Structure formats: structure tokens, C-alpha cells
Amino acid sequence: MNMKLTVDQSFEHLFSFTQEDVVKFAALTGDDNPLHLDAEFAANTSFKRPIMHGMLAATVFSKVLGTIFPGKGSVYLGQKLEFLRPMYVDTTYKATFKIIEVNEKKHTARIETHIYTTDRNKITLRGEASVLNAEVFAAQES
């Protein structure tokens, strides 16, 4: 969007991944933990079926921060992630973003980044991003 953004402004984004995406992510990153790929292995865990890589789910933050909110030109400074509940393929989740602090001198912001299930609104991933964007978080011109 690349307009000025201020504290309390927020954004929501629905997303899902497929098992094919999980396989591609495993191949690209080398993370072939059987918990994500092997139904038989996963059946013997508390999850009962394969769960998505937490880091694959977390890429939705990188995508939205880098391309939509605040968008183009954003530079990722940091991200905290707490993987609270398993996430599964072929399931629509809601990623939410809320600006909690802006530093106009440094052109940075702290942004609360969460993921929720869409059926019962349970939080699956709790996080916080730090982002620099010279255009969006600069002081308002007067």
C-alpha cells in the first residue's frame, strides 16, 4: 500500500498451503523432518498427522510485510515466533498485523504478527516483527 502507517493500523490476510508446498519447502530448505512429510511417522506423534513446517507458515509474515503491509521496499529487521498450535495443509488461516510502535527517526516499526484458525479463531502462531521502511515510517511532511 505504501501510504504512511501509524500505530494501531492493522491488516488481515487469509492464506493456505498444500502438501505439495510442504514438499517443495522441504526440498528447498533441506528440512525433511518426517513430522512434516511422513504420515506413518506423524501418526505415532501427538499430532496424529503431518503438520506444516512452522517456518513455512511464518513466511506469510515475510510475504505480507514485504509486499503489502507496509509493502515494497520493506527491510526485515527481526521476527519473534512462538509456534503455539500445529498447522495443517489445505486449511485456511488468517494472518493478522497490527502496528504497535513507529520510530519516525529510524523509519522503523514494531508490528504484532499473529496467525489464527479461521474456524474457531484460535491462535496458532504468535509473533512480532521489526521492519524498516523509509517511505512508510518517515515523519509526515508538513
Added chain:
Amino acid sequence: MNMKLTVDQSFEHLFSFTQEDVVKFAALTGDDNPLHLDAEFAANTSFKRPIMHGMLAATVFSKVLGTIFPGKGSVYLGQKLEFLRPMYVDTTYKATFKIIEVNEKKHTARIETHIYTTDRNKITLRGEASVLNAEVFAAQES
């Protein structure tokens, strides 16, 4: 490895990504921020050339934690990431892992996760992971 691991044990892992990997990551995640893909755009930033997605670099933590150290069966509970310096394709980096706390009752550990340049040993990504692994972080049997 899946032996018992204790505080101060550490592990190092060399890795690199190619621009083709960056393009695949952008396609898979939807993160097509031009800072990673567009040499002309990147030339007009302080980075001068495209930088790797920070989250792509961070996947090395997921890979190593889930497949080597502590390895198979690991469940990711959390990850803090501070993107301190830009990272580039076709460059070998060193990911380091050091166990800083083990909770044998909960079968969890906090693990310091860093990435360094291999030429000048400068830190590029500073992080800390929380991982559950029932086999590796259980109390020693006597």
C-alpha cells in the same frame, strides 16, 4: 544425532543458497519483494544488489534443528530472529547452534542460533530457538 544433549553442547553447519533458490522461495511463499529479485531496484537501495530473504536464511535453523541437532522428531516451539546484516546468494555462511538451557521435565531446550560470514566471521543473523524433543531432552536414565 539423537543422543542426549546437554547445556553448552554445540554444532556448526555450513550452507549457501543460489538465486534460483531465492526465486523458488519467492514463488512458494508469495514474497516477491523486489529487494530480493530485482537487481535494478536493489541497486537504488543501501544494499546495492539483491539480498536473500531473511526468512530463507532462517530456514537453516529449522533444517538443522529438525534433522541433525537435536534431529528427528524435534518440534519447533519458538524462534527469535534479528536480521543484523544482509546476506547474499552464492556465498557460504556458517550456522551455529549452542544449547543454553535444557528442561528435562518438559523435554525442551533453548538453543542459541546464529549465522556468521565465513570470510570475516561477522554475525548476520542472531537468534534463539525453543525446541521440544522427547528423546533428546529427557532425563538421563540411571
